[in-house]
Amino acid sequence: MSPRKEAARPGGAEERPVSLWERVARPAPAARVALTPERIAVAAVAVADAEGLDAITMRRLAAELGVAPMAAYRYVSGKSELLDLMVDLVHGELELPEVELGWREALRLLALRNRELLLDHPWLVRIAGGEGALALTPNRLAITERGLAVLDGLGLDADTALAITRSVATYARGMAGNEILLRELMAEQNWGSGEELRSGLAPQMTYLMSTGRYPLYNRSLLTQRRKDDALWQFELGLELLLDGVAARLAGAGFQDG
Amino acid sequence: MSPRKEAARPGGAEERPVSLWERVARPAPAARVALTPERIAVAAVAVADAEGLDAITMRRLAAELGVAPMAAYRYVSGKSELLDLMVDLVHGELELPEVELGWREALRLLALRNRELLLDHPWLVRIAGGEGALALTPNRLAITERGLAVLDGLGLDADTALAITRSVATYARGMAGNEILLRELMAEQNWGSGEELRSGLAPQMTYLMSTGRYPLYNRSLLTQRRKDDALWQFELGLELLLDGVAARLAGAGFQDG
């Protein structure tokens, strides 16, 4: 689907492909090189934060780095690896909750901070492909690792602990993604969160509602009071999930605070 | 972010923008026109199913329809509306569970069928933007509507019912997305699900594991027995969520089978 080739790299002529992260970990061979994977990733994240993912162009990025369009290709095999680098970089910002907080609070914080990370870097939602959405970057793995640490010693088998961690993280990313897309959709049509929002998702929604196919949904839009409170919605589902975990733990014959 | 303009369309020269879905609902003005939104969407879905989302090109699509590259633009304002059409079309395939099954079983089926839909049309994962990921297409709204119907009359307020429905749907899409991306990643490096899989996520994983930063994760990979059983993982998290809902319903003073 999306071909991955290896970037040229320092160190000689092996034949085995070396993963991006191994290449990244290699120290800069000289202090005077203009580019490093870090510099590239930092610049790219800055652009994406400021102008969205569409602004991320190999040419634009090169301009930002004061360098020729093709220069970055020595450190990155292509745009998808660049995106991987960006994803990993921002996940380094996430502060991992202490295990001592107990599994529930720690998992809760993990989810909430995941949400905040997405909101701080909305372009993350648009990166669905590759290793970006899985956990296969160092800093994302560290987050999963902490999730497992938090559940360690509670009597869960490996499969269950991992599935719980993934469920919570997936829920958090999914809900935060919804929130971001809604927000962008609103900005795109420049509504404030004022009257139009309160009257449903006008205007594209109004037609669909007028068809009468969605009476309950329509009633919800009119009835609900916390419509614009995305955090409330986020936390509600999160608590459902954590309640389920708590029940599972109790069933396993353990409890915890 | 992604500009939306209105496609030219039959019927004269109004000035108010008309939503895609309203335009779609308009009957074909003549029986002899070559193109309709439906024909376009069907062809596009066929291509995407067979060759992935990257194969979807306005030119390719036109060729598939036996028509000039720009022809589809009379029915669709741009590629993003085409994607909206595709998203909506495939969601029409999802069979809605009967309300009589009871909220838990119905919600469970909704989640499982959502998952199957994604697996049948893996390109859905790659469409993050626009109304695609929110529920703002007719067939997706119908799914949400059924979710609300299933929870109706159980004493939940509008906000809670909607949040629950969305939580379940978001969880389902997120987990199915993980599954698809993992599957694609595996195909990309042509492992079977054989030895490499069983030994972790080799080869790009092996380097990261060898750093020793992820002892628990590493142990999980070695210990777990249902690693490749994505459905099991899916259902585990789903049950957690539904357990949480059940607790909330019990707290609201209701029960149900």
Added chain:
DNA sequence: CGATGGCGTGTACGTCGTATCGATCGAGAT
């Protein structure tokens, strides 16, 4: 001091989305 090899440059190709304008043809009015 000469050679080596990594680093960044310059140029160019193929493909994409889509703006614009012109040709065509069926239906409704006369």
Added chain:
DNA sequence: ATCTCGATCGATACGACGTACACGCCATCG
């Protein structure tokens, strides 16, 4: 029966993108 008009589709073209490729530069090491 003819005219006319607008809906429909075709042809051409433009700018931007990702990236392949081959070349100059320069620090380093023998």
